Amino acid sequence: MADSPIVAGMDLNRLNRIAEHLENNYLAPGKLPCAATLVARHGQVVWQQTQGLMDVERALPANSDTLYRIYSMTKPITSIALMQLYEQGRFLLDDPVHKYIPSWRNLQVYKSGVHPQFITTPPARPMTIRDLLTHQSGLSYGFSCRTNVDAAYRELRLDGHSGLTLEGLIDELSRLPLEFSPGSAWNYSLATDVCGYLVQVLSGKPLDDYFAAHVFRPLGMQDTFFTVPEDKLARFAACYQYQDGDTFSLQDDPQSSHFTRRHGYLSGGGGLISTLGDYYRFAQALANGGELDGARIIGRKTLEFMRLNHLPNNTDLPSVSTGGFSETPYDGSGFGLGFAVKTDIAKSQTIGSPGEYGWGGMAGTTFFIDPVEDLIVIFMTQxxxxxxxxxxxxxRALVNAALVD
Known part of the structure; x- marks a missing residue:
């Protein structure tokens, strides 16, 4: 038997198992519409493959430049943008949020009742900017469907497409109670949308303009935006919804999607469209310590700080989380400033390295960076x-099995 080809210390025959696994277990049985996977190591793309249909109804194949809704994979970009402003001395992480959002000075914590008749109590301390970056703010998401507070989020349609502006979102949140006193628990939430608002306040630029000037253009990310331009619409994938019986139905038609026009507020928590190649450029900049092709988007020490576990007493998510949903398995993971951070490999029950960081999106997209192995994995579907x-x-199992040095 011939030796397997090795690139950047990875066995290509073993990486080919990824495509076989996805085809046999997800694409052929009709569980997923499409799958695009990229594996990079030591600064080079080692293996990349796109499979399936980006638009099942129109029988259009997914390609290397297909545009995907990355939803919460927007969050790390927003977190980097905010920390760029931190590097310029514009704020401190322990600054109270109300220093920059005066209407939030008297935020209260939920005690009982339903919207709009809440009974509340004062927080133990004010919410800080670090609380927003780490999801320890006490904010929530309407789709959590867990408490009377997130029921109010749903009633007020705060999760994105109600025509609300970012300023309007901040105003509505100023009148709602927090789930818990800031810093006392972890809850996946609209906090990163608030970080996007702070980017606007601190920079004096709309969020889309700031991203373009300070992240996308420096990194050569030409296919990442909040609204799909008309001349790129032919590359925009359809999005699907899981149905019982391991099937799916159309959730968002690319030709009538709200992503093709200005809609609601610019969501730093989940509003971006991107491609596999564009997001790789962002991830590779992070893997390089904040720089790609001579363009530095964040300082090395700042990124090292963001990749630390910022949960109290270096604990992991199960011990502090109030909700069951997030874009990462909880066990063995802590949380940094915008990323999940792997803290206990054995407890996570998946192969990896201490300090592995990344995040995912609502439509199944994900990325992670393993700094020990100098490894990047990005996966797109809808x-x-x-x-x-x-x-x-x-x-994680398939990729790590291909490491040979």
């Missing part, structure tokens, strides 16, 4: 919710 299948953990 199936809501992201918890439909355990592909993220399976990818």
């Amino acid at each position: 199936l809501i919710p992201s918890s439909s299948y355990m592909i993220r953990q399976e990818l």
Whole structure:
């Protein structure tokens, strides 16, 4: 038997198992519409493949430049943008949020009742900017469907497409109670949208303009935006919804999608469209310590700080989380400033390295960076919710099995 080809210390025959696994277990049985996977190591793309249909109804194949809704994979970009302003001395992480959002000075914590008749109590301390970056703010998401507070989020349609502006979102949140006193627990939430608002306040630029000037153009990310331009619409994938019986139905038609026009507020928590190649450029800049092709978007020490576990007493998510949903398995993971951070490999029950960091999106997209192995993995598909299948953990097994040095 011939020796396997090795590139950047990875066995290509073993990486080919990824495509076989996705085809046999997800694409052929009709569980997923499409799958695009990229594996990079030591600064080079080692293996990349795009499979399936980006638009099942129109029988259009997914390509290397297909545009995907990355939803919460927007969050690390927003977090980097805010920390760029931190590097310029514009704020401190322990600054109270109300220093920059005066209407939030008297935020209260939920005690009982339903909207609009809440009974509240004062927080133990004010919310800080670090609380926003680490999801320890006490804010929530309407789709959590867990408490009377997130029921108010749903009633007020705060999760994105109600025509609300970013300023309007901040105003509505100023009148709602927090789930818990800031810093006392972890809850996946609209906090990163608030970080996007702070980018606007601190920079004096709309969020889309700031991203373009300070992240996308420096990194050569020409296909990442909040609104799909008309001349790129032919590359925009359809999005699907999981159905019982491991099938799916159309959730968002690319030709009538709200992503093709200005809609609601610019969501730093989940509003971006991107490609596999564009997001790789962002991830590679992070893997390089904040720089790609001579363009530095964040300082090395700042990024090292962001990749630390910022949960109290270096604990992991299960011990502080109030909700069951997030874009990462909880066990063995802490949380930094905008990323999940792997803290205990054995407890996570998936292969990896201490300090591995990354995040995912609602439609099944994900990325992670392993700084020990100098490894990047990015996966794109378009199936809501992201918890439909355990592909993220399976990818870790398949990719790490290909490491030979």
